[in-house]
Amino acid sequence: MVSASPQKRQLAGEGWSVRAERVEMLGGGDWCALIGVRRGLKLVVTWTGQGVKPLSVEAWAGKPEESDGVAVIESEDGSLRLALVPLCGCGDRGCGNVGVQLSKELDGGDLPALIQLLRELPWTDVVPDSSNVLRGEGLAAVVGSDTEPSPPAARAAGPSRQHRSEAWSPGRAVNAGRKSR
Numbered sequence: 001m002v003s004a005s006p007q008k009r010q011l012a013g014e015g016w017s018v019r020a021e022r023v024e025m026l027g028g029g030d031w032c033a034l035i036g037v038r039r040g041l042k043l044v045v046t047w048t049g050q051g052v053k054p055l056s057v058e059a060w061a062g063k064p065e066e067s068d069g070v071a072v073i074e075s076e077d078g079s080l081r082l083a084l085v086p087l088c089g090c091g092d093r094g095c096g097n098v099g100v101q102l103s104k105e106l107d108g109g110d111l112p113a114l115i116q117l118l119r120e121l122p123w124t125d126v127v128p129d130s131s132n133v134l135r136g137e138g139l140a141a142v143v144g145s146d147t148e149p150s151p152p153a154a155r156a157a158g159p160s161r162q163h164r165s166e167a168w169s170p171g172r173a174v175n176a177g178r179k180s181r
Contacts, residue, residue, distance in 0.1 A: 001013065001035065001108060002015075002047055002054075002055060002108035002111065004020075004023045004024040004025070004029075004033055004047065005023065005061055006025060006029040007065050009021065009022065009023055010023070011023070011035070011045065011111070012133035013108050013109055013111065013112075014081055014109065015114045016109075016111075018035060018111070018112060018115060019076075020033040020034060020035050020036075021033075021034045021035065021036050021042070022034045026048075029047075029049055030046070030048050030049060031046070031047050031096065031172075032044065032045070032046045032047075032048055033045045033046075035115065037059075037115055037118050038119050040061050040062070040123075041059060041060075041061065041070055041082065041118060042059070042060045042061075042062065042063075043057050043058065043059055043060075043061065043114075043115070044058045044064050044065070045057050045111065047108075053105040053106055053107055054105075054107075054108065055105065055106045055108050055110075055111060056070070056104070056105050056106075057102070057103070057104055057105075057106060057111070057114065058102065058103045059071070059072075059082075059101060059102035059118070061084055064091075066091060067089065068084040068085055068086060068093075068094065069084075069085035069100070069101030069102070069165055070082055070083070070084060070085065070101065070102055071084075071100050071119065071133050072081050072133070072134045073083050073124065073126060073128045073133055073134065074119075074132055075126060075132070075136055076143070079122075080121050080134070081121060081122055081123065081124035081126065082118070082121045082122070082123050082124070082129055083124050083128040084121070084128075085100050085101050085128055086127060092153075094132070099133070100129060100130065100133050100179060101158065102126050103131075108141060111125065116125055124136040126147070
């Protein structure tokens with residue numbers, strides 16, 4: 001279970017807490033938060049309390065839905081890197097991001113490990129695509145990386161779903177529901 005406090009701008013789980021730039025309560029105990037992981041990297045974290053993995057996360061370079069998405073890729077030397085997902089030629093951010101942008105469902109306890117891992121990964125200018133983007137459930141795609149993640153972190157980067165939460169901008173959760181693209 002992960003709880004959210006809009007007043008404290010904080011998310012908390014068993015034995016951990018993390019500061020959020022913004023937390024929006026969506027009703028029914030659901031919430032959406034924006035976490036500044038590091039310069040040029042933000043996570044939109046949504047709690048629905050439903051399903052096996054009730055947290056969904058998406059990585060963005062800035063304001064969600066208005067900035068580039070962020071992917072975790074495996075570079076030619078086998079190391080993990082963060083990469084910006086460029087705007088698709090059609091002009092729809094969601095189009096180019098699907099299946100490439102970091103967009104996952106996680107167990108609540110894995111969120112701190114994912115944040116720590118993302119803080120440590122270097123950036124690359126390589127354009128992410130389906131051939132170099134990490135895939136896997138939870139943090140699984142990171143096992144054996146040169147970052148030597150801790151066991152919880154060894155279960156978390158790389159997109160595994162081809163759906164994303166609908167538009168969410170700081171200050172206003174438009175709809176935290178999920179849709180397929």
